[in-house]
Amino acid sequence: MCPFSFEELKSIDRDQLGDWVPLELYRAIRLIGMYQGLPMKGKGTTVTVGKIIGESLPVESIEEALKMFKDLKIGIPTLLEQRENALRVKVDDCFCKGLQHKKGHMVCDLEGAILAGAVSKVLDKKASSKEIKCNVNGDGYCEYEVLIPR
Numbered sequence: 001m002c003p004f005s006f007e008e009l010k011s012i013d014r015d016q017l018g019d020w021v022p023l024e025l026y027r028a029i030r031l032i033g034m035y036q037g038l039p040m041k042g043k044g045t046t047v048t049v050g051k052i053i054g055e056s057l058p059v060e061s062i063e064e065a066l067k068m069f070k071d072l073k074i075g076i077p078t079l080l081e082q083r084e085n086a087l088r089v090k091v092d093d094c095f096c097k098g099l100q101h102k103k104g105h106m107v108c109d110l111e112g113a114i115l116a117g118a119v120s121k122v123l124d125k126k127a128s129s130k131e132i133k134c135n136v137n138g139d140g141y142c143e144y145e146v147l148i149p150r
């Protein structure tokens with residue numbers, strides 16, 4: 001069994017540095033460590049890691065999952081479309097916003113996988129995510145499709 005629960009991660013007791021780390025550290029882990037550092041730009045790893053993080057979030061509805069996505073400051077999600085077997089979610093202010101555009105690079109697969117993991121937990125069904133748009137690709141915002149096969 002995993003020794004850490006999401007709830008437990010909130011136990012923070014740092015007198016001097018508090019509970020924040022800078023966004024560039026998150027970006028370093030994501031984009032240098034995972035996107036550049038892992039084979040296949042981390043695909044496979046991000047799916048596994050995102051799914052298990054998403055499933056560990058204390059959420060019980062799609063709305064709560066979207067709210068958590070914002071509370072964790074990954075980005076501000078808007079549900080654009082909800083069908084029986086897919087959700088389309090636009091993300092404003094994504095962690096990648098402001099990075100230089102690099103055509104052909106979509107870098108927010110982990111974040112989509114976290115959302116898919118949370119959706120999977122809420123619906124008790126398998127879910128996966130596909131990145132459709134990304135700031136880094138020059139799209140103006142990030143967007144995912146969360147696929148929920150029957």
Ligand SMILES: [Zn+2]
Nearest residue numbers: 094096108142
């Ligand atoms: Zn993004």
